[in-house]
Amino acid sequence: xxxxxxxxxxxxxxxxxxxxxxxxxxxxxxxxxxxxxxxxxxxxxxxxxxxxxxxxxxxxxxxxxxxxxxxxxxxxxxxxxxxxxxxxxxxxxxxxxxxxxxxxxxxxxxxxxxxxxxxxxxxxxxxxxxxxxxxxxxxxxxxxxxxxxxxxxxxxxxxxxxxxxxxxxxxxxxxxxxxxxxxxxxxxxxxxxxxxxxxxxxxxxxxxxxxxxxxxxxxxxxxxxxxxxxxxxxxxxxxxxxxxxxx
Amino acid sequence: xxxxxxxxxxxxxxxxxxxxxxxxxxxxxxxxxxxxxxxxxxxxxxxxxxxxxxxxxxxxxxxxxxxxxxxxxxxxxxxxxxxxxxxxxxxxxxxxxxxxxxxxxxxxxxxxxxxxxxxxxxxxxxxxxxxxxxxxxxxxxxxxxxxxxxxxxxxxxxxxxxxxxxxxxxxxxxxxxxxxxxxxxxxxxxxxxxxxxxxxxxxxxxxxxxxxxxxxxxxxxxxxxxxxxxxxxxxxxxxxxxxxxxxxxxxxxxxxxxxxxxxxxxxxxxxxxxxxxxxxxxxx
Numbered sequence: 001x002x003x004x005x006x007x008x009x010x011x012x013x014x015x016x017x018x019x020x021x022x023x024x025x026x027x028x029x030x031x032x033x034x035x036x037x038x039x040x041x042x043x044x045x046x047x048x049x050x051x052x053x054x055x056x057x058x059x060x061x062x063x064x065x066x067x068x069x070x071x072x073x074x075x076x077x078x079x080x081x082x083x084x085x086x087x088x089x090x091x092x093x094x095x096x097x098x099x100x101x102x103x104x105x106x107x108x109x110x111x112x113x114x115x116x117x118x119x120x121x122x123x124x125x126x127x128x129x130x131x132x133x134x135x136x137x138x139x140x141x142x143x144x145x146x147x148x149x150x151x152x153x154x155x156x157x158x159x160x161x162x163x164x165x166x167x168x169x170x171x172x173x174x175x176x177x178x179x180x181x182x183x184x185x186x187x188x189x190x191x192x193x194x195x196x197x198x199x200x201x202x203x204x205x206x207x208x209x210x211x212x213x214x215x216x217x218x219x220x221x222x223x224x225x226x227x228x229x230x231x232x233x234x235x236x237x238x239x240x241x242x243x244x245x246x247x
Numbered sequence: 248x249x250x251x252x253x254x255x256x257x258x259x260x261x262x263x264x265x266x267x268x269x270x271x272x273x274x275x276x277x278x279x280x281x282x283x284x285x286x287x288x289x290x291x292x293x294x295x296x297x298x299x300x301x302x303x304x305x306x307x308x309x310x311x312x313x314x315x316x317x318x319x320x321x322x323x324x325x326x327x328x329x330x331x332x333x334x335x336x337x338x339x340x341x342x343x344x345x346x347x348x349x350x351x352x353x354x355x356x357x358x359x360x361x362x363x364x365x366x367x368x369x370x371x372x373x374x375x376x377x378x379x380x381x382x383x384x385x386x387x388x389x390x391x392x393x394x395x396x397x398x399x400x401x402x403x404x405x406x407x408x409x410x411x412x413x414x415x416x417x418x419x420x421x422x423x424x425x426x427x428x429x430x431x432x433x434x435x436x437x438x439x440x441x442x443x444x445x446x447x448x449x450x451x452x453x454x455x456x457x458x459x460x461x462x463x464x465x466x467x468x469x470x471x472x473x474x475x476x477x478x479x480x481x482x483x484x485x486x487x488x489x490x491x492x493x494x495x496x497x498x499x500x501x502x503x504x505x506x507x508x509x510x511x512x513x514x515x516x517x518x519x520x521x522x523x524x525x526x527x528x529x530x531x
Contacts (some may be wrong), residue, residue, distance in 0.1 A: 008326045012312065019314040019355075092308035096371065099272050099304040100327040101296045240275045 001109065005102045009110025010117070013084050017118065026079040027118050031072055031126030038065045039133035046141060055142050062134060063210040064202045066152050069127050071195045073163035076119040078191070081171035082184035084111050089179055089246065098239045108172070108237045115168045120161055127156050154215045162222040167191055169229040176236050176246050248427075250378075251408035253401070255415060255425030259527055262432045264414040265307060268381050271412070273298050284379060300328065303372030307383040307414075309364045313357030317348055317367050320356050321374050328375035335374070342370035346400065362393025369400060380404065383414040398424060418519050428519070436526040444522045451516030453491040453498050455484045458508040467505035468498065482510075491516070 017023045042061065046052040053061070088094045097107065131147035138146055171188040178184045198218065202209035209215065235241075248254045258264050270277045271284065273295035285301050287294035312320050318339055325335035343349040346366040351359070356367055365385060372380060385401070386394040401424055404411060415421050421428050422441045429438040437444055445451070457464070460479050468477050468486060475488035486498060491514050499512050 005327065008323065012315075012323045015319065016312060016314055091310060091313055092306070093310035093312055095274070095306045095308070096304060096310045096324070096368070097327075098274055099299060099302075099306070100324065101300040101329070102327055103296070243269060243274055 001103065001105050003109075005106040006110035006113060009097075009102070009107050010113040013111065013114030014118070016087070017080065017083070017114070020083065023079055023083060026076055027122050030076065031069075031122045032129070034068060034072060035126035035129040036133070038068060038130055039137055041065075042134055043137045046137060052141075058138055058141060059146065060205065060210060062138070062146055063151055063155075064199065065130070065134075066127070066155050067199050067202055067209050069123050069130075070155060070159050070163050071192060071199060072123050072126075073119065073160040074167045074192050074195050075189065076123065077115045077164050077167040078171055078185050078188040080119065081111070081115040081168045082175055082181050082188055084115055085172055085175035086179060086181045086184045089175070090181070094242055098242065104238055105234070108233070111172070112165070112168050115171070116161070116164055120164050123160055123164075124156060127152075127160075151210060151212055151215055154212065154219065159215065159219045159222060162219060162226055163195070166222060166226045166229060169226065169233045172233050173229070173236055176242075248410060248412065250410055252427065253405050253411040253413060253425045255413050255421035255428040256431060257416060257418065257421055257428055257523060258431035259416060264416075264431060265383055267431070268304070268383050268412065268414055272302060272304050272381055300375075301377055302379045302381060303375070303377035305365075305368050305372045305380070305382040305385050307387065309368035311356040311359075311364055311367060311371075314355055316353045317343060317356055317359070318352040320367060321371055324371050325374045330375055338374050338376070339370075342373055345403075346370055347396075360393070362389050362396060365389060365393065365397055366400070369397070373404075377409075379410045379412065381412045381414075384416070385413070386415070386417060386420060394420075418523055422519050430523055430526050432527050437522070441519050445516075445519050447522045447526075450487070450489060451491045451514045453486040453488065453495055453512070454515050455486070455498060455502055455507075455512045456510040457482050457484065457502065458510060460484060461505070461507065464502050464505040464507040467501050471497070471501045485515075 017027070042058070042065070045061070046058075088097070098104075131152065135145045135147050167188070170191050171184065174187045175184045178187065198207060198209075201207040207214060256264050256267065266275070269275045271282055271289055273289060277290045282289040284298050287298050287301075289295075289298065312323070315323075321339045321342070322335055325338060330338065339352070340349065343352055346369070348363060348366060348370070351363070356364060359367065369382075369385065372382075382401070386397050389397065398420060401411065401413070405424065413421070413425060425441070427438065427440055428444055430436040430444070437447060439447075460482055465477050465479060465484070468475065468484070472486065472488055472494070475486050478485045478487070484502075488494060495512055495514065499509055502509055
C-alpha cells in the first residue's frame with residue numbers, strides 16, 4: 001500500500017471539509033463547547049450554597065467527565081465519514097476516483113485518515129482545555145492537580161483513537177447502504193448508544209470509570225470490535241461492490 | 248482497436264455500453280472473453296493498476312468535486328496519477344485554456360454549467376496524458392452548442408492520434424467522429440466503418456433528377472451499367488447498383504452524353520440509423 005496515494009485522497013477530503021460549514025462546526029465547535037461546559041458544571045457543583053460536593057465525590061465525577069470525550073470520538077467522525085463516502089456517492093465522484101491507479105485499500109485508508117486526524121486532534125485539544133480548567137477549579141478542594149493522570153491518558157490516547165476508528169468503520173458501512181448524508185449520520189450515531197450506556201453506568205457507579213483495569217478492559221473490547229469491523233469494511237469497500245451494489 | 252483510432256460503441260440504454268467500459272477500465276471484473284490494453288491483460292489483478300495508469304475515463308456522470316475549484320479538481324487527479332508539480336501546472340493550464348476554462352480556474356466546479364462540467368471532466372481524464380481515452384456518453388444531456396464544443400474537442404484529440412473509445416447512442420456523432428463503430432445490444436451485433444454498417448441493411452441507390460427523362464438516357468445507362476437496375480419516376484431516375492456513391496460522376500457523364508440535362512445527382516438508401524434500428528429491433 002502506498003501511503004502517498006492515501007494521503008492525496010485524505011488531503012482532498014480535508015480540502016472539501018474545510019469548505020463545509022457544518023463539518024467545521026462539528027469538528028471544532030462541539031469539542032470546544034464541551035470543554036467549557038464540563039468544567040463549568042464542576043465549578044457550579046463546587047460553589048453550591050450548601051457547601052458543594054466533597055473531594056471524594058469529585059474524584060468520581062471527573063473521570064466520568066473524561067469519558068465524555070470517548071462519546072465525542074464516536075460522534076464527530078459520524079458527520080465526516082458520512083460526508084466523505086455518501087457525499088462522493090451523491091456527487092458521483094467515486095467512479096473517476098476508482099479509475100485512477102489507486103487501490104481500494106489506499107482509498108479506504110485515505111478516507112479513514114481524513115475522518116480520523118481532525119476529530120482526534122480537535123478532541124485532544126478540547127480535552128487539554130477541559131483538564132486545565134478543571135484543575136484550576138478543583139486544585140483548592142483536592143489539594144492537588146487531578147489531571148493529567150494515567151486513566152485520562154488511557155481514555156484520551158488509547159480509547160479515543162480506537163472509538164474514532166470504530167466510528168469511521170461503522171459509518172463507512174452505513175454509507176454504503178444509504179444515499180443521503182443526513183440519514184447516514186443519523187444511523188451512524190446509533191453507535192453512541194453503547195458509549196452512552198457505559199457513561200451512565202459510570203455515573204451510577206455500576207462501572208468504575210476511575211479504575212485503570214476497567215478502562216483497559218473497555219479499550220480491549222473496542223479494539224476487538226474495531227478489528228472485526230475492519231474485515232467487514234474491507235469486504236464492502238471493493239470497487240466492483242461500490243459500482244454495482246452500493247445504493 | 249488500433250492505436251490512434253476513434254472507436255464508437257453504439258447501443259440503446261441497457262445494452263451494456265457502460266458495463267463494457269467499466270470492465271475495460273478494470274473497475275469491475277469481466278465474466279468472460281479477453282481484452283488487452285497496451286499489452287496488459289484486462290482482468291489480471293496485477294495488470295489493473297498499469298492499465299488504469301495508461302487510460303483516462305470520462306464517466307457518464309462527470310463526478311467532479313463540486314466545492315473545489317476547477318484547478319484543484321485537476322490537481323488532485325494529476326497527483327493521483329503521479330504527475331510532477333511542473334507537469335500538473337503545465338497540463339492544467341494547457342487543457343483549461345484549450346477548453347476555454349482557464350479564466351474560471353479558481354471557481355468552484357459546482358457553479359459550472361453542464362457543458363463546462365463536461366469539459367472539465369474531459370480535462371481531468373487527460374491530465375496525465377493517457378494513451379487511451381474512454382468516454383461514456385460525453386455529449387448526453389448537453390445543449391447543442393456544448394455538444395459541438397465537446398465533439399470538436401474529441402476531433403482535436405483524434406488529430407493528436409489518441410486512441411478513443413466512445414460510448415454513445417448519438418448516431419450522427421458516431422458517424423462524424425468514429426473511424427469504426429460497433430453496435431451493441433447486450434451482445435455485439437456488428438462492427439465496421441460507418442459505410443460498411445450502412446451497407447449491411449441494403450445497398451444505396453443513385454438518384455438523378457433530370458429536366459426530362461428519355462428512352463435514350465435509360466437505355467444508355469442500362470448499356471453502360473449492365474449490372475444495374477434503372478427505374479423511372481417522372482423526371483427522376485433511380486439506379487440500383489453496387490457502390491452507387493462511387494459511380495455518380497460516371498452516371499452523370501452517361502446521362503449528359505445521352506442528351507439529358509441533370510438538375511441534381513446523389514445517393515439515397517440505407518443509413519447508419521437504418522442499420523442500427525434493424526439490428527437493435529431484430530435483437531428484441
